[in-house]
Amino acid sequence: MKALEFEQGLPQALDIERIVLGCGVMDAQNNLPVIMALCREDCFTTAQNQLVFRCMCEMSAAERAIDKVTLMKELYAAGKLEEAGGPGRITDMDDGIPEIYNLDSYCEILAEKAALRRIITSMYGQTQILLGRGAGVAEIAAAKAAIADLDTETNRRKQGFQNMAELIRNEDGGGPRAYLVPTPESIGIQWPWLKMTDAIGGMRAGQVICVSAGTGVGKTTFGCAAIAHAASQGHCTAILTTEMSSQEQTIKIMCQRAGVNLHRWMEGKATRQDQDAVAAVVHTHLPSRIYVDEREQVTPAMMDAALTALKHDPPAVVMVDYFQLMESGLRTGDVNREQHLAHVSRQIKRLARKHKTCFLVLSQVNDSGSTRESKALENDATVIILLERQEGGAMKVKFRKSRFSARSDMYLGFDGATGLFFETENL
Template identity: 90%
Template sequence: MKELEFEQGLPNAVDVERLALGSAIMDSVNNLPVVMALCREDCFSTSQHQVVFRTLCEMSAAEKAIDRITVLRELHEQGKLDLAGGPAKVVDLDTGLPEIYSLDAYCEILAEKAALRRLITSMYRHTQILLGRGAGVAEIAAAKAAIADLDTETNRRKQGFQNMAELIRNEAGGGPRAYLVPTPESIGIPWPWLKMTDAIGGMRAGQVICVSAGTGVGKTTFGCAAIAHAAAQGHCTAILTTEMSSQEQTIKIMCQRAGVNLHRWMEGKATRQDQDAVAAVVHTHLPSRIYVDEREQVTPAMMDAALTALKHDPPAVVMVDYFQLMESGLRTGDVNREQHLAHVSRQMKRLARKHKTCFLVLSQVNDSGSTRESKALENDATVIILLERQEGGAMKVKFRKSRFSARSDMYLGFDGATGLFFEADNT
């Protein structure tokens, strides 16, 4: 009885739980990936809500259609409808819900409540052990370790103003030198071209780098070269694409790294030497460091869920091919196209920091050379690179925006047959 009373008194946000589950049922395409990415089962304080959440995850994994009718049928077939509170309780989850634009904020509330419950429960249980007879040094150490682990999870993000002097003195216990001297992480992952790394630095976690160009100029080839180079350096990388299939992306990168004529390969006219060169690339560790996610539609919520699924091997660089093909996940009738893309841009900036990755976002430009359909990406991006094809095959690389840029433009040589960019004089 005391245990039951203790559990009932733990922090919860039942109304927010209903809001999160109801929104996931109401719009499973856009909302369910957000809830799955930011919440786990114990974020829901009631067993009824836990059953519903578990069922939604299972239905999503099985690629089943999700709405109130299909969820009811699934619960009934599994014999879990009563455990979920019965038909009326399940139907009520998505009844009268308001329009939701900050679902991730609601999921954060649930995560915080769950962290508090875990911390309080752990403290309670270890207190009972320590009050019992025979508790000694081992029990004290176990209690301290358990609470320290939970406390680290609860306070995983530093909030509020921090004194700069304290930051410098205390960072990782290393003092001023450890804090102020650049680390490999702060320098970033080098580009394949030394002059470019010298000009703007490497690809850093938390950055959104926009690579913009006109149609057919070579922005996808440029992005693939950067992704493959980072992977060759041992970094995990990823490609989110709605432009090309995963097979096309894979063949493009393998031929590019092997220096093989892509058009000859795709036409089935590859020579034995071409095949051997590509095979040599395939058998290196390079393919295992590049993940490809091919989708008909990409939204920030889907990006968040996809990156969360890679938390065992988080990518340091993520290429998005390309920006104008992305969807916001907002209701179509509520905002125009520019507002949709502005929402996408803001969310990518947030996700870059959350997942500690660098987004390499490919974007089309309009006739004036600005990002097509959205000025927001130019405002939000840390670096803006504009590619311009020159006569004779050279590629002019303009740095339209860069926090650490040392020059306004540079040139790369370009072999259209193999898709190889190479160092060239600034002519």
């Protein structure tokens, strides 16, 4: 057999590599988290591109500003500027780069090319071993293991239509039992209120649940109650907040779980009994199951990077507080605010599936009761919950959309002092 030589070479996409790196240096704040989440160093084929990508990752980890000038200085200080192609190449990195609205697709192309190169190289190596003299059972077993590793690495992603009978029989997917016997994952994480779980089911991976309400109605308090309940059941949860600081979110949840008057606590008038009740919550396992990410600006790319960083303990539920404060990461120009939020909505739906989590997206409503500024979120959401404050303090919970259950309304009692929602009879 000939050596590893191919007429067209190993799979690569140098033009896309240039676009991806150019986008990274052109707008590092928004684009680099996407690139780092989807690409590895071996996604780039040339030593120059790999060096530039590695340097950008190191600068990002050190929280240093990244642009053409700072990148060039970093490479020069490391004595690797010429190795990266020289000043001229770094200066021209973003020249002619068009506006990219689907950077993740470009990154996925590079990831696929890299996977193909790994498969081809590995299979060639295994073929050489199997063709060698003395190859036997041990070498066959090693080749099978190598193929299995590659299959796992590419995440066994299948394209196109699949026969339903084959899906049911597939043992990797759990076999027929996975379809005949409900699993905890298919049922979802229960809400703090039994009637709500009965009405719409639990919070399931891959779902986008939109909780809409007017200003000051209590959507953040409602979301915090759901997050804390999931965490109390042992599930990892996360809060992405631009509305409140991480400290405010933490105090809100601790007081809510302890049944302590939040306003009294924030005014510094907490009693000894209040302090003991909050301390009891603090010393449970609850705080360790809730992650809080406080940012002045949240984009889908940042969410993707933040969730990727939590892959050691992936959240089952992620609360976004709140939708209208998010940025798309797209360039301004002829794209209006509603188009920006439509992009955000689509990306949240994609991230829910990618990270196998449930997104609890808090959103404001307009005067007509619809999600403000974006019909896309209403289209993309699996469940839409509308909160309406009633006279006497009760909260009407309207299920405007639910794909897996009948739509209905219910009522919750609400204690504004402690932020506690509790089940009550319909008014």
